[in-house]
Amino acid sequence: VGGAWFAGDCAALSECYSAGSQYSAAPILPDPLVLPTVQHLRESWDDYQDAVEDDPEVGEDGFIFDFAPDELHKANISGATHEIEMVQYVADPVIHGVTGRSGITLVEYLRVSISWGGMPGWSFKPDQAPAALAALRVRPDF
Template sequence: MAANVDVLVDRLSSAGYAFACPDAVRQAPTEDDFEAIAKAEDIIGPLPVALRACLEIVGGVDLCGDGGSMLPYVRYRAPLCESWELDPDPLVLHSGRMLWDMLSSSVGEVSLGCACTDPDEDELCEFHVNGFFFSIAPDGAAKANFSGGDHHIHLPTANPDPPLGPIPVSGSISLVEYLRRFHAWGGFPGYATRPAHVPQPALLERLRNQLQKF
């Protein structure tokens, strides 16, 4: 998956794709990410195998941007020229550092006292009651620079390939299946459900043919 991300970034850059956040397009995992993941696991426990691989091998990705005529409907800052009939859903993945930032913000109450960690406390904190929802990526609306939500993983979990929610597909979808959707559609899986009158962009077909299966 990491190699595929590198190919996507390189080909989109060569095609003149206008990334919304150029500094965040590709963030390979760093020592800071590894340390953040370790700190998170001290609280959560072992991360699912699929999530750990995503954070420690793939890292941060942000393909949001403006596709112009080569990738119609992909927009972030450009005016909305087409009706809202297609959500391209460009690939975005949050980093290990983001995991720790979200977790530390969410479960700060653990340090204030919890029956799990302090014998003098009678009640469990919010984290030990409901767990933690890690936002691994924004949803399609947020990726188009509209007010939106996210796709999250509920932690802790013993499932090595945990489901994501909420996802606009029938049934549930695991993290690996989620990533395979991006592979199958060149980083923009929203085109899989395009209306019949919307053609598949030629650039998207070229991107799909250059990615390795996993």
């Protein structure tokens, strides 16, 4: 499975990453869907293994995968990441760091993302969502 990167410039959706922090006065951050590749996960795991080999204390908290940039980074504002703790073998892990969605799992995050045309942040202010987003919205069947 490849990755997905919906962050960036899209005038029809009022997305303009290259303009800088244009969302600082906006009522909502759209949080465009970003999914990492399996290769990114593999490289992160290899880096973690190397770090643990050099310093065993690094491994005390387990492997934390930087899953995607957070909604601030996606809006070209300094932020953090959405993270998944890879300490348990679960099919639907919790994604940490998603503003307004404490405890959301990967599958639920994908559902809300797809149902909002890849821009789940607009679910917090649906009446302010760009009109062009309506054509992209779909109710997922998973």
